[in-house]
Each structure stands twice: as C-alpha cells, then as structure tokens.
Amino acid sequence: MDPDITPTPVRLPRIGEPAPEFHVETTHGTRSLSDYSGSWLILFSHPADFTPVCTTEFIAFAEIAPPLQQRNVALLGLSIDSTYSHIAWVRTIEEKFGVTVPFPIIADLNKEVATAYGMIMPTESTTETSRCVFVIDDKGIMRSMIYYPLTTGRNMDEILRLVDALQTTDEHKVATPANWRPGDKVIVPPPKTTDDAKVRMEQGFECTDWFFCKKDL
Ligand code: BEZ
DSSP, rough: OGGGOOOOOOOOTTTSSBBBEEEEEEEEEEEEGGTTSSSSEEEEEOOOOOOOOHHHHHHHHHHHHHHHHHOOOOOEEEEEOHHHHHHHHHHHHHHHHHOOSOOOOETTTTHHHHTTTTTTOTTTTTSSSEEEEEOOTTTSSSSEEEOOTTTTOOOOHHHHHHHHHHHHHHHHBBOTTOOOOSSHHHHHHOSSSSHHHHHHHTSSSEETTTTEEEOOO
C-alpha cells in the first residue's frame, strides 16, 4: 500500500475512558462534546438521510427525547451527510409523519467524528456509519457502546433501560441483572474477600449463595 494513503491508526473509545472531544456543525449550530458537561449525552449514528429504517429510528428517537430529557440525557445524531440534507430530511419527517425531530444532527462530511468513534464498519460500508449508540455521562466518560448493523433498527426501550441501569448503578453502587427494569431487585456486588463472603449471608440481603445476593432499592 502507498505509505501516503495508509490510514492513521485511531485509538477507539473504551468504556470508562473520556469520550473523544469533537467540534462540529449540526442542524442546531456548532457543538462540542464539552458543551454537554453536566448532562448525559447519547451520541448516535445512522447510515444515511432519506432511508427507511433510519426514518423509523428518527421517529422513535424523537419519541424518547422527552423521557431522556427527564433523566438529564441529551440526544445528538450523526451521519456522513450535509447539513442541507439533514434539514431536508427532518422537514420531510415532519411533513410526512407529523414528528418533530427535537435534537441536533452532526454533518460529519469529513468523517472526523465517525473515525474517532469507530462508527464506520468497512465491511458494511465505507461511506455510511453503522447504527452506533454511545452513552456518555455528565463527566464526559464513555459509559456504554452499542453497535447495530445497517439492516437492523435499534430498540428504544433498551436505550432507556440502559440509561436507567447506568444511573441506578451510579446512585446506589449496585449492579443490575439481565432484563432488569426500574423497580426490580438489584444485584449486590459480589464480596471481594473471604471474610466478606463469610458474613454476606447474614447481611439481610436476599441471597441464593454467598456470591449471588439481591436487594430492593
Ligand atoms: C435504511 O435506513 O433503510 C437502510 C440504510 C442503509 C442500509 C440498509 C437500510
């Protein structure tokens, strides 16, 4: 390969590390990651404007914008399309489906953010971003990453559930089991020493074994 066109390796985001900073043009003006300090952010990508699955997703993201706002979570979309295309698509969604898209959409024409966040899966497409969801907390830390292929629309219930689980984990220092929903019992973190393991069963938790204890919040 010509050394001039060898791609520069990019260190992709990891859970628990600061999310990559960005300064971008959006349908609501310029935005930087640092603008969201103090608020949680869901940064998500879609393959392209004016495509059917993406349209269903945008309608669904618009529906969960208010419950996310109640949880101090902002939405920010992204694709490798121009601001004009985004504006035209958002207007079409409003006209044809009666849904207002309330969140900004990044016009990532130079793929800067898509590359920094690893949103492009070259075996799927080199010109479109896959369906990625990045949950970034109020301190700018990457907390969760979800990747879906071009052909599968995302599940908004799961995105809300994930936010609830992350915020509950932070507030109560617990973990959440499979299929957890707010109001369900939570998992008490397993003991880290043999002494803790000995006393675990007598601490008033609902324990099936020394390593498997649940409690109500
Ligand atoms: C869609 O949004 O409908 C779509 C986009 C890219 C590939 C396949 C479907």
